[in-house]
Amino acid sequence: xxxxxxxxxxxxxxxxxxxxxxxxxxxxxxxxxxxxxxxxxxxxxxxxxxxxxxxxxxxxxxxxxxxxxxxxxxxxxxxxxxxxxxxxxxxxxxxxxxxxxxxxxxxxxxxxxxxxxxxxxxxxxxxxxxxxxxxxxxxxxxxxxxxxxxxxxxxxxxxxxxxxxxxxxxxxxxxxxxxxxxxxxxxxxxxxxxxxxxxxxxxxxxxxxxxxxxxxxxxxxxxxxxxxxxxxxxxxxxxxxxxxxxxxxxxxxxxxxxxxxxxxxxxxxxxxxxxxxxxxxxxxxxxxxxxxxxxxxxxxxxxxxxxxxxxxxxxxxxxxxxxxxxxxxxxxxxxxxxxxxxxxxxxxxxxxxxxxxxxxxxxxxxxxxxxxxxxxxxxxxxxxxxxxxxxxxxxxxxxxxxxxxxxxxxxxxxxxxxxxxxxxxxxxxxxxxxxxxxxxxxxxxxxxxxxxxxxxxxxxxxxxxxxxxxxxxxxxxxxxxxxxxxxxxxxxxxxxxxxxxxxxxxxxxxxxxxxxxxxxxxxxxxxxxxxxxxxxxxxxxxxxxxxxxxxxxxxxxxxxxxxxxxxxxxxxxxxxxxxxxxxxxxxxxxxxxxxxxxxxxxxxxxxxxxxxxxxxxxxxxxxxxxxxxxxxxxxxxxx
Numbered sequence: 001x002x003x004x005x006x007x008x009x010x011x012x013x014x015x016x017x018x019x020x021x022x023x024x025x026x027x028x029x030x031x032x033x034x035x036x037x038x039x040x041x042x043x044x045x046x047x048x049x050x051x052x053x054x055x056x057x058x059x060x061x062x063x064x065x066x067x068x069x070x071x072x073x074x075x076x077x078x079x080x081x082x083x084x085x086x087x088x089x090x091x092x093x094x095x096x097x098x099x100x101x102x103x104x105x106x107x108x109x110x111x112x113x114x115x116x117x118x119x120x121x122x123x124x125x126x127x128x129x130x131x132x133x134x135x136x137x138x139x140x141x142x143x144x145x146x147x148x149x150x151x152x153x154x155x156x157x158x159x160x161x162x163x164x165x166x167x168x169x170x171x172x173x174x175x176x177x178x179x180x181x182x183x184x185x186x187x188x189x190x191x192x193x194x195x196x197x198x199x200x201x202x203x204x205x206x207x208x209x210x211x212x213x214x215x216x217x218x219x220x221x222x223x224x225x226x227x228x229x230x231x232x233x234x235x236x237x238x239x240x241x242x243x244x245x246x247x248x249x250x251x252x253x254x255x256x257x258x259x260x261x262x263x264x265x266x267x268x269x270x271x272x273x274x275x276x277x278x279x280x281x282x283x284x285x286x287x288x289x290x291x292x293x294x295x296x297x298x299x300x301x302x303x304x305x306x307x308x309x310x311x312x313x314x315x316x317x318x319x320x321x322x323x324x325x326x327x328x329x330x331x332x333x334x335x336x337x338x339x340x341x342x343x344x345x346x347x348x349x350x351x352x353x354x355x356x357x358x359x360x361x362x363x364x365x366x367x368x369x370x371x372x373x374x375x376x377x378x379x380x381x382x383x384x385x386x387x388x389x390x391x392x393x394x395x396x397x398x399x400x401x402x403x404x405x406x407x408x409x410x411x412x413x414x415x416x417x418x419x420x421x422x423x424x425x426x427x428x429x430x431x432x433x434x435x436x437x438x439x440x441x442x443x444x445x446x447x448x449x450x451x452x453x454x455x456x457x458x459x460x461x462x463x464x465x466x467x468x469x470x471x472x473x474x475x476x477x478x479x480x481x482x483x484x485x486x487x488x489x490x491x492x493x494x495x496x497x498x499x500x501x502x503x504x505x506x507x508x509x510x511x512x513x514x515x516x517x518x519x520x521x522x523x524x525x526x527x528x529x530x531x532x533x534x535x536x537x538x539x540x541x542x543x544x545x546x547x548x549x550x551x552x553x554x555x556x557x558x559x560x561x562x563x564x565x566x567x568x569x570x571x572x573x574x575x576x577x578x579x580x581x582x583x584x585x586x587x588x589x590x591x592x593x594x595x596x597x598x599x600x601x602x603x604x605x606x607x608x609x610x611x612x613x614x615x616x617x618x619x620x621x622x623x624x625x626x627x628x629x630x631x632x633x634x635x636x637x638x639x
Contacts, residue, residue: 055092079139101546123274144261158197166190183209258333354560358636373500378473407448447471463498478502478565496572504563512550519543542608
């Protein structure tokens with residue numbers, strides 16, 4: 001037992017000031033004698049002193065006064081008299097900014113939707129977590145529909161049209177009472193409809209709205225929803241709609257994930273995962289099988305991971321999708337991830353990729369226009385490397401230049417160049433393709449990715465014979481690319497003599513122009529950026545408030561952040577002498593004008609293009625950045 005929770009008389013009543021600061025959840029735990037008044041008082045003091053903001057419940061859990069499970073169990077047994085938005089804030093499920101944006105969205109919609117619908121549809125909270133919170137407020141349990149135990153005879157009591165209208169549904173009988181599922185147990189019209197058909201002696205439970213709609217839709221086509229759910233026509237419609245929804249929302253990836261009790265679908269939009277919808281778990285196998293058929297994968301194999309490719313013509317949007325598919329076997333079934341590539345993807349002009357003026361000028365004239373050598377674009381998956389690579393290829397593409405590529409797969413087709421898509425199934429491997437590329441008399445060789453020592457040596461050998469080589473890499477920053485080449489056991493003199501430049505990059509969400517408003521960083525945020533208010537004097541930081549244009553996220557689109565390393569004689573000598581990455585970085589800053597990813601992000605934030613939160617959470621920090629005025633001067637950015 002916690003020493004602060006020794007047996008003692010009931011805690012004295014908290015003061016009004018303590019009550020308002022502690023919040024409803026802490027008071028409920030106090031009334032149930034789960035925690036003591038002394039613990040609440042101490043937690044309040046701790047919460048005020050910690051640098052990272054935390055909810056009262058999180059503070060109590062961190063101090064070991066209560067577990068999350070015990071707190072939730074107590075909340076379920078107590079009907080809380082608190083507004084839903086305030087309860088979500090106290091639980092730490094949404095932020096004050098999220099709540100403000102959702103309320104604004106609800107107001108713009110004319111209050112035609114309840115707050116819960118707005119929060120779920122806006123991607124502020126996952127539906128199941130919201131329903132869990134709702135159960136604390138009304139005291140009803142959240143359940144998952146078990147198809148095998150669904151009492152279909154109960155649908156003779158209530159018309160399905162009424163179920164559809166009010167999002168209610170009978171499930172079964174327990175102890176002589178009918179169990180009725182509600183998507184919104186606070187909807188008075190739904191409660192009246194249930195009482196009209198079942199009387200007042202029924203057991204209410206909470207079920208996700210999507211589950212109710214899926215079951216009712218299945219029942220309309222067949223008396224047996226499970227059998228109907230597996231029908232090919234229904235599955236084809238579900239998947240086609242899913243692909244069209246992804247196009248509509250501008251998603252880059254679709255994640256189809258079997259869970260313990262449901263099939264969850266999430267989209268990655270602007271680099272951020274967002275919940276899309278849930279399907280009944282019974283649909284997981286037929287959906288996986290259908291996608292395997294579309295991708296010509298082995299439909300009988302359910303124990304091993306697989307890859308596939310789908311070409312999907314969307315009639316609704318008039319475009320053709322090229323989807324790369326990965327099937328990954330988990331304990332609950334096959335997780336499917338689809339990367340979306342549109343045939344209408346447009347090439348960015350090299351001058352529009354987002355580089356600062358001086359950096360762009362150096363990149364073009366000292367690297368892209370260089371006749372020979374290896375040029376590497378590096379960064380993690382989803383950082384925009386491929387778009388930058390294709391922009392460089394498009395810039396170099398003219399009637400006098402022979403360009404040939406080896407890609408896995410070809411993502412954007414460019415007229416006038418030879419593009420080869422790797423296909424190991426028919427023997428067109430990366431190694432075999434690289435051996436034949438140099439026999440095609442190219443001026444420029446584009447390798448989709450340097451993935452091992454063989455591809456790295458091939459790129460360097462091609463550069464030594466007078467070719468220009470463009471490729472991508474997966475490293476944290478530009479200096480990391482040099483280190484990784486050395487760890488691949490590539491001779492340092494080969495790296496020093498062939499490498500012309502390394503570009504490291506990230507993609508950050510762009511602040512929405514429509515709802516952007518001035519923002520002042522907090523002292524905590526300044527400390528996390530390793531700067532003072534004097535270092536960022538003259539900055540014009542902005543943050544999106546949330547509006548219809550950005551789907552109330554505060555962000556619209558993305559923008560590149562770059563780190564450009566141009567190798568000069570000093571850096572080549574440092575590589576030959578096997579200097580440490582720290583020494584090379586210091587030398588690059590002093591002699592080669594290196595601006596780090598974080599410094600470039602700080603400048604873009606000072607222009608109001610990206611938010612302070614984005615650069616803090618998404619960019620690597622390698623020490624204190626230089627003052628904003630100095631960075632602007634080096635990058636040629638006009639204040």
